[in-house]
Amino acid sequence: MRKLIFGINLTIDGCCDHTKMNGSVEIHEYFTSLMRGVDLLVYGRKTYELMVPFWPDVAKNNSGDTKSMNEFAHTFNAIDKVVFSRSLPDAEEKNTRIVRTDLQDEILKLKQAPGGIISTGGVALPSQLMELGLIDEYYIVVHPVVAGEGRRLFDGAILPQCVQLKLAASNTLTSGCVALHYLKE
Template sequence: MRKLIFAINMTLDGCCSHTKGTPGVEVHEYFTALLGEVDLMVYGRITYELMVPFWPDIAKSNVAPTKFMLDFAKAFDAIPKVVFSRTLERVDDHNSRLAKTDLATEITRLKNEPGKGILAGGVALSAELLELGLVDEFIVVIHPVVAGAGRRLFDTAQLPDQMALKLEETRTLESGHVVLRYSKL
């Protein structure tokens, strides 16, 4: 069975807004390497619209401010994406499709298909996946910043009980970012 991996960037005080962190070379390189572990990504509308068309446009133009951003864009663009949304009528990206079934049914079906891991990102969709017990692995990249305000990780999740996790990896990047990787027990 394929693993569903949830990965997110977060500030020290728990903010998950894409405008609050301090991504750089090492963070992009980490996520580019992570994309090599998966062959499918799942997003909700908000995260999808933050990522697409920005990264696919960079990949298509073959022009980016830095090489590490271009490498990430190419890796991101190459992987199929499934978008869960109650409001989108269609997705225009060549490598994306809109899910028409409910979240639990579709993710369970995808996890049972052959292949590498499935990567999920964002806050709302990931909270729903967590509530459904479908997340197998958690990756949190802590940015060395206190945001002070912004959307918090899982602040709206309705979890029935605590979940025990096993620490699989801790990595401190030279930039001060810390990668924490956990698996569900």
């Protein structure tokens, strides 16, 4: 069965608003390395619209501020995507499919289909996936920033039971960020 992984950047106080953190070469390299093992991205509409057309445009024009941004853009652009949305009329990319059916049923079908790792990002959709017990691994990069405000990870998530995780790896980056990898027990 395919694994579903979740990756996100957070501030120390749990804020997941990307505008509150500084991107760095290391962060792009970290997530590019993670994405190289992924063959399907699963997003909700909001995350998809944050990522597309930004990253495909960077890939098309090699317009990133750094080589690592361009590498991330090319890696992201090459991966097939599934977007869960009832309001998005169509996808901007040819390798993207809009899904309007039941989230749990579709994710279970995707996990049982042949292929490699499935990755998700954002907040709302991963919260629902966590509530359903469908996320297998968590990749969380904690930035040395206290945002003081902004959307918090898993705010409003209603769990049927506590989700126990096991630390599989941790890595302190030179920027002071800490990359954590957890497995669902």
